[in-house]
Amino acid sequence: MAEQSTLDAFEDIPITDLSALREALLALRDHEIVAVLGRTDPRRRAVLFRLLPKDRAVAVFEDLDPGLAGDVLGALRDERVGQLIEDLDPDDRVLLFDELPANVAKKLLLGLSPEEHELTATLLGYAIGSIGRRMTPEYIKVLATMTAGEAIEHVRRAGKSAETVYYLPVAGSTRIVVGAVELRDLLMAEPDATVADLMHEPLLISVNEPEEDAARKVVDADLIATAVVDSESRLVGLLTFDDAASILASAEAEDAARTGGSEPLRQPYLSARLIAVVRSRVVWLFVLVAASTLTVAVQDTFSATLEQSLALALFIPMLIGAGGNIGSQAATTITRSLALGDVRPRDILRVLFRELRVGLMLGGTLGLIGFVPAMLLVGADIALVLLLTVASIGTLAAAVGGAIPLGARALRVDPAIVSAPFISTFVDATGLVVYFLIAKAVLGI
Amino acid sequence: MAEQSTLDAFEDIPITDLSALREALLALRDHEIVAVLGRTDPRRRAVLFRLLPKDRAVAVFEDLDPGLAGDVLGALRDERVGQLIEDLDPDDRVLLFDELPANVAKKLLLGLSPEEHELTATLLGYAIGSIGRRMTPEYIKVLATMTAGEAIEHVRRAGKSAETVYYLPVAGSTRIVVGAVELRDLLMAEPDATVADLMHEPLLISVNEPEEDAARKVVDADLIATAVVDSESRLVGLLTFDDAASILASAEAEDAARTGGSEPLRQPYLSARLIAVVRSRVVWLFVLVAASTLTVAVQDTFSATLEQSLALALFIPMLIGAGGNIGSQAATTITRSLALGDVRPRDILRVLFRELRVGLMLGGTLGLIGFVPAMLLVGADIALVLLLTVASIGTLAAAVGGAIPLGARALRVDPAIVSAPFISTFVDATGLVVYFLIAKAVLGI
Numbered sequence: 001m002a003e004q005s006t007l008d009a010f011e012d013i014p015i016t017d018l019s020a021l022r023e024a025l026l027a028l029r030d031h032e033i034v035a036v037l038g039r040t041d042p043r044r045r046a047v048l049f050r051l052l053p054k055d056r057a058v059a060v061f062e063d064l065d066p067g068l069a070g071d072v073l074g075a076l077r078d079e080r081v082g083q084l085i086e087d088l089d090p091d092d093r094v095l096l097f098d099e100l101p102a103n104v105a106k107k108l109l110l111g112l113s114p115e116e117h118e119l120t121a122t123l124l125g126y127a128i129g130s131i132g133r134r135m136t137p138e139y140i141k142v143l144a145t146m147t148a149g150e151a152i153e154h155v156r157r158a159g160k161s162a163e164t165v166y167y168l169p170v171a172g173s174t175r176i177v178v179g180a181v182e183l184r185d186l187l188m189a190e191p192d193a194t195v196a197d198l199m200h201e202p203l204l205i206s207v208n209e210p211e212e213d214a215a216r217k218v219v220d221a222d223l224i225a226t227a228v229v230d231s232e233s234r235l236v237g238l239l240t241f242d243d244a245a246s247i248l249a250s251a252e253a254e255d256a257a258r259t260g261g262s263e264p265l266r267q268p269y270l271s272a273r274l275i276a277v278v279r280s281r282v283v284w285l286f287v288l289v290a291a292s293t294l295t296v297a298v299q300d301t302f303s304a305t306l307e308q309s310l311a312l313a314l315f316i317p318m319l320i321g322a323g324g325n326i327g328s329q330a331a332t333t334i335t336r337s338l339a340l341g342d343v344r345p346r347d348i349l350r351v352l353f354r355e356l357r358v359g360l361m362l363g364g365t366l367g368l369i370g371f372v373p374a375m376l377l378v379g380a381d382i383a384l385v386l387l388l389t390v391a392s393i394g395t396l397a398a399a400v401g402g403a404i405p406l407g408a409r410a411l412r413v414d415p416a417i418v419s420a421p422f423i424s425t426f427v428d429a430t431g432l433v434v435y436f437l438i439a440k441a442v443l444g445i
Numbered sequence: 446m447a448e449q450s451t452l453d454a455f456e457d458i459p460i461t462d463l464s465a466l467r468e469a470l471l472a473l474r475d476h477e478i479v480a481v482l483g484r485t486d487p488r489r490r491a492v493l494f495r496l497l498p499k500d501r502a503v504a505v506f507e508d509l510d511p512g513l514a515g516d517v518l519g520a521l522r523d524e525r526v527g528q529l530i531e532d533l534d535p536d537d538r539v540l541l542f543d544e545l546p547a548n549v550a551k552k553l554l555l556g557l558s559p560e561e562h563e564l565t566a567t568l569l570g571y572a573i574g575s576i577g578r579r580m581t582p583e584y585i586k587v588l589a590t591m592t593a594g595e596a597i598e599h600v601r602r603a604g605k606s607a608e609t610v611y612y613l614p615v616a617g618s619t620r621i622v623v624g625a626v627e628l629r630d631l632l633m634a635e636p637d638a639t640v641a642d643l644m645h646e647p648l649l650i651s652v653n654e655p656e657e658d659a660a661r662k663v664v665d666a667d668l669i670a671t672a673v674v675d676s677e678s679r680l681v682g683l684l685t686f687d688d689a690a691s692i693l694a695s696a697e698a699e700d701a702a703r704t705g706g707s708e709p710l711r712q713p714y715l716s717a718r719l720i721a722v723v724r725s726r727v728v729w730l731f732v733l734v735a736a737s738t739l740t741v742a743v744q745d746t747f748s749a750t751l752e753q754s755l756a757l758a759l760f761i762p763m764l765i766g767a768g769g770n771i772g773s774q775a776a777t778t779i780t781r782s783l784a785l786g787d788v789r790p791r792d793i794l795r796v797l798f799r800e801l802r803v804g805l806m807l808g809g810t811l812g813l814i815g816f817v818p819a820m821l822l823v824g825a826d827i828a829l830v831l832l833l834t835v836a837s838i839g840t841l842a843a844a845v846g847g848a849i850p851l852g853a854r855a856l857r858v859d860p861a862i863v864s865a866p867f868i869s870t871f872v873d874a875t876g877l878v879v880y881f882l883i884a885k886a887v888l889g890i
Contacts, residue, residue, distance in 0.1 A: 008791070029648065029666065030666070031662075031666045034665070035665075035787075038787055039787070039792075063665075063667070152632070155632065159629070159633060160633065165632070166611055166628075166629070183611075183628070183632075184610050184611070187597070187600065187604070187610070187628075188604060188605065203474065217476075219690065220479070220480075221474065221475070222508070222687055241687060242667055242686060245664065248694075249693075252697055252701075253781065255701075256697075256700075256704070256781050257777065257781070259701070259705065259777065260704065260776065260777020260778065260865055261774050262774045262777065265778070268787035268788075269778060269782040269796075270782075270788060270792065270795065274803065274806075277799065277803050278803055278806050281771075281774045281803070281807060282807060284770075284774075285767070285771065285807055286811070288766070288767075289763065289766070289815075292763045292767070295762035295763050295766070296759050296760060296762075296763055299758065299759045299762070300759060303755070303759075306755070306758060307755060310748070310751070310752060310755075313744065313751060313761075314741050314744045316761060317744070317761060317762070317873050317877065318737045318738060318741055321733070321734070321737040321740070321869070322733075322734050324769075324869070325706050325729075325730055325733050326726075326730065328705050328706055328865075329705050329707045329726045329729075331705065332701060332706070332707065333702065333705065333710070333714060333722075334714070336698065336702070337714040340713075341480065342480075342483055342713035343714055343715060347715065354719060354722065357719060358719065358722050358723050358726070362723060362726060362727060366730065366731070366734060369731075370734075420705055420773075420865070421770055421773065424766070424769070428762050432762065
């Protein structure tokens with residue numbers, strides 16, 4: 001709470017009082033500065049960032065959301081930009097370049113020192129979306145024939161620019177990975193024990209693997225880092241646990257946004273321009289509303305039925321609401337399970353069979369509970385229509401909600417896109433058809 | 446892909462072929478075994494777990510979802526349970542105890558060795574939901590007066606049972622934390638440099654802080670671990686980055702489930718009993734459907750209007766669908782921003798003002814685009830009703846969707862509970878009222 005109020009107080013300092021701003025800014029930690037920049041308008045953000053000393057500017061910049069980083073860059077003078085880009089870690093630099101317009105990225109790449117240029121160009125050579133672009137090429141390897149003492153000495157000498165020194169792939173001059181050893185195990189061992197005795201079989205990640213799959217493996221295996229290798233098992237980089245966690249966090253942000261029917265903003269909400277917020281929502285909204293014109297067509301088709309029994313109209317929003325909710329529940333559960341790897345496309349029949357039963361149980365219970373109140377309100381025949389409809393819609397919605405994310409994954413479409421809102425809309429239209437067909441059959445109209 | 450098919454092949458081995466099962470099981474890594482156990486039925490799961498040698502059983506057990514861990518425990522003999530519990534890390538043990546019935550947890554606690562009993566009882570003394578229950582009490586501290594060489598020697602001697610040796614709080618016999626130093630910095634320094642020269646100011650987390658807030662700080666600050674202190678700044682434990690990441694992952698799983706209108710399952714989908722899946726959804730479904738009976742009441746109130754212009758009925762599902770989608774988009778965005786700390790309850794007016802404009806822009810655009818098609822279909826007067834309604838509902842839905850999660854957080858209710866489905870249901874009823882009122886005014890009925 002003390003911390004919260006420091007941040008609040010900070011926001012009350014006027015933009016014109018540069019010395020007070022600077023002093024307050026330097027009292028904050030890097031991640032607090034990141035939070036401050038994410039809550040402020042572009043003009044104040046540019047002023048604040050320019051107040052940061054060089055080394056802290058790099059650390060803060062590396063932690064900004066990609067959308068925001070591009071924004072900040074645009075507000076700096078060219079020589080400052082060049083220095084900042086030079087000081088970034090190669091993997092953070094590639095992440096930024098992927099965000100910038102191609103010609104800007106190219107210009108920045110050409111401005112780098114030869115050494116950093118090479119590291120960056122190597123990463124940029126891997127396919128977009130592959131872990132090759134997100135790994136660090138700055139690792140230390142040790143030899144299997146070294147003693148623990150020698151390996152530690154090697155780390156002391158070579159470790160300065162490495163991203164981590166705690167996880168050490170074991171590889172010779174061919175760079176073929178034969179093992180991995182943790183610094184901790186080297187330190188705890190007798191100094192003359194060999195690396196070969198201390199190393200364990202490494203989890204290897206292919207450099208072409210999709211970034212999210214690779215990150216999930218590292219996090220699931222709870223490893224401090226993992227070796228990334230090319231198709232001949234040669235070491236090309238390391239993926240650290242914290243980079244893996246941050247890849248998964250972006251993927252989850254994307255899933256969460258799409259589950260709610262919008263595209264991810266890629267920057268903190270309060271820092272985004274209004275038009276960016278609108279843009280992140282407008283496409284999906286239009287798709288969903290366009291799809292829902294189906295409901296107009298369905299009602300138009302059955303307008304004779306509706307005219308004969310206007311009481312049917314009373315329950316339409318409630319019925320399609322129930323269907324939409326049951327479908328969303330199933331879709332969210334399965335989308336999440338897919339992301340976690342708990343469920344795979346080959347499980348589609350198992351999932352379908354489970355969801356059919358779950359949907360029937362949910363819809364059936366709901367229908368039975370509502371039967372008596374509905375009977376008192378509109379009579380036994382319509383109450384029966386409602387019971388049959390809600391049980392049918394429930395079964396249908398759960399099955400569709402469970403199966404569609406799996407189908408999407410099998411077709412290599414992001415399951416989150418076709419989840420909750422998509423399924424609600426689909427269930428709306430089919431639910432209406434079911435309702436009117438049951439009504440016609442039961443009421444004999 | 447190779448890995449995937451190993452797992453698939455594993456699932457084809459019959460449960461009766463114990464020696465084949467054991468051999469295939471031992472060829473898997475710990476996290477792969479966790480995945481296998483999460484996809485199988487309770488009987489096979491119990492058999493597989495019993496086939497694991499003791500040390501691997503502990504490693505696998507620590508990684509199981511809490512719901513599943515309780516299940517596995519129930520299938521073991523008492524002496525095996527006692528050994529397993531004794532071998533767990535204290536923080537994992539407390540996580541498990543929180544999941545088990547109180548009397549079972551108590552019995553297991555009493556069965557521990559004196560040393561493990563004390564570590565566990567200390568953690569259990571902190572409030573449920575506080576980081577005190579999730580930190581590790583097994584840390585190493587160093588003295589500010591030590592040289593780098595002495596500190597490394599101290600780590601070598603004392604580090605065996607510590608959860609991490611890479612992050613070392615600096616504290617004397619009073620346990621008041623005066624700094625923190627990374628093992629990497631000790632190793633890179635001259636051996637006679639003092640810890641006081643190498644240490645930096647630590648990020649301190651209070652032992653009573655809510656676990657999610659504490660975890661978010663560690664992950665945001667990208668620290669390998671963080672010292673946890675009591676109210677007098679005395680060291681009581683460490684929170685490691687991977688434990689913090691796993692706390693956030695559970696919180697996100699909970700948010701994702703609730704955003705879809707169900708409670709989290711707390712175990713992999715395929716391993717859960719059907720009734721557990723139904724139970725996770727039924728309560729919210731009933732709440733949402735009960736709330737949606739409001740729509741019946743609204744339509745009943747305006748039934749005279751509906752009778753006079755049956756064409757109005759055609760558009761009801763589409764209109765409330767659009768309102769629900771706009772509300773869900775806003776709610777999901779704000780719920781997520783709250784979880785990330787990008788938005789705070791004090792920002793409610795800023796959020797409200799943004800969402801009012803975003804909603805008006807979305808609803809207005811949608812209405813204008815639909816105006817001509819609607820005019821051709823049902824005439825200019827109803828098309829005007831639709832335009833005005835969708836603009837109003839859009840504004841209302843976005844504002845409500847943005848404000849309600851903030852209100853919930855201010856009232857200490859989980860924002861995810863009241864997000865998407867709750868807001869759709871609310872918007873359904875109010876949207877209908879808006880629709881009928883506009884229709885009455887424009888059509889003069």
